[in-house]
Amino acid sequence: MAATSFVAALLQAANGFGFAVLAVPLFLLFVDPGPAVQLVVIVTLALSAVVLPGMHDAIDRPLLVRLGIGAAVGLPLGLLFFGYADPVVVRAIIGVTILAFAAVIVVARWQRRLIALAMRPSRDLAFGVVSGIATALTGMSGPPVLIYLMLTGAAPRMLRATLFAFFAGCYAATLAAYIATVGVPGTIWLTSATLAPFAAIGGIIGRRVGDRLGVEAATVLALVVLIATGLYTVAAAARAAFW
Numbered sequence: 644m645a646a647t648s649f650v651a652a653l654l655q656a657a658n659g660f661g662f663a664v665l666a667v668p669l670f671l672l673f674v675d676p677g678p679a680v681q682l683v684v685i686v687t688l689a690l691s692a693v694v695l696p697g698m699h700d701a702i703d704r705p706l707l708v709r710l711g712i713g714a715a716v717g718l719p720l721g722l723l724f725f726g727y728a729d730p731v732v733v734r735a736i737i738g739v740t741i742l743a744f745a746a747v748i749v750v751a752r753w754q755r756r757l758i759a760l761a762m763r764p765s766r767d768l769a770f771g772v773v774s775g776i777a778t779a780l781t782g783m784s785g786p787p788v789l790i791y792l793m794l795t796g797a798a799p800r801m802l803r804a805t806l807f808a809f810f811a812g813c814y815a816a817t818l819a820a821y822i823a824t825v826g827v828p829g830t831i832w833l834t835s836a837t838l839a840p841f842a843a844i845g846g847i848i849g850r851r852v853g854d855r856l857g858v859e860a861a862t863v864l865a866l867v868v869l870i871a872t873g874l875y876t877v878a879a880a881a882r883a884a885f886w
Contacts, residue, residue, distance in 0.1 A: 644673055648686055648838040649845035654868070655687075656694050656849025657856065659803035660785045660810075661868045662687050662842075664875060681821060681831050682838065684814045689839040691811035694846040701804035706767055710788060710809055713771020714778065721776035731883045737777060737786075738876030744790045745869040748862075760794040774809075784813050786872055789865060799861035803853055 647669045655662040663683050670679040724733075760766075770791040778784040788809060792802045821827050856864065 644670060644682075644834075645838055645841040648842040652686075652690050652842035652845030653849035653852070655690065655807075656846040657803075657853035658849075658861070658864050658868055659806035659853075660789050660865070661872075662690065663785070664868065664872045668875065677825075678828075678831055681818075681827055682835055684818050684821070685827075685831065685835040686838050686842050687810060688814050688818060689835070690842045690846045691807060691814075693843040694850050695804075695807055695811060697850055698800065698804040698807065701798075701800045702808050703801055703805050706762070707805055707808050707812075709764055709767035710771040710774065710805075711812055713768040713773075714775035714784065714809075714813060715771075716768075717772035717775020718778060720772070721778060724776065731880050734876050734880035734883070738873045738878075738880060741786050741790070741869055741873035741876065744794075745866055745873060748790075748793060749866060760791075760796075762795040762797070766791070778813065785810065786869060789869065793862070793865060799856065800854070802861075802865075 647666050651662040651665040654665060666683050666686070667679055670682055674682070770787050773787040774784045777787055785806065788806060789802075792805070797805075818827070853861070
């Protein structure tokens, strides 16, 4: 779990996204789903506290506020849908959608076509809403925002910093909700404190790696993480459906 925290933190700091995608399935080898998710939330917050101060100047604060407002609106909608939707079908649809968007970006770059979706306040809010809904339905808030920022051609450093800040806000609210409702056992806090230094070291290294990545390399890394996320989501849905 310490090795996973280090590698996942390095990935997220270099790319802005990916800690939960890598950490959750590997943490599940050692702990139950509930504790695994709580560990990811707490360790990610610790990682954010270490990495964000070094990239705070790159955060697009108006964009971050609009995404946050949208997510706050989308979260209760997602919780409402969660009560009626089949979670297996939802996971499958979201996984396929992520893969489809990743494929569009790959084809466009392969054919050297410029993807230039204009960044507008209304779209910022809309993708924030989608992110909030996705968080409630699947626990993944990152893919909708990452896809949106990639489609707008956002600068890699701004993309990483804004995503990191967005996740920090989402996970802080999630942790507060856990504390207020189901609670966080002492063993989770102790384990998180043990894993946090490994995540911090990985985050510091990953931030430096990310600062040295060119646009092409950053795009390729983002696409690899998106495709892995889509495949994992589809595979998890298929396993739940057939096993």
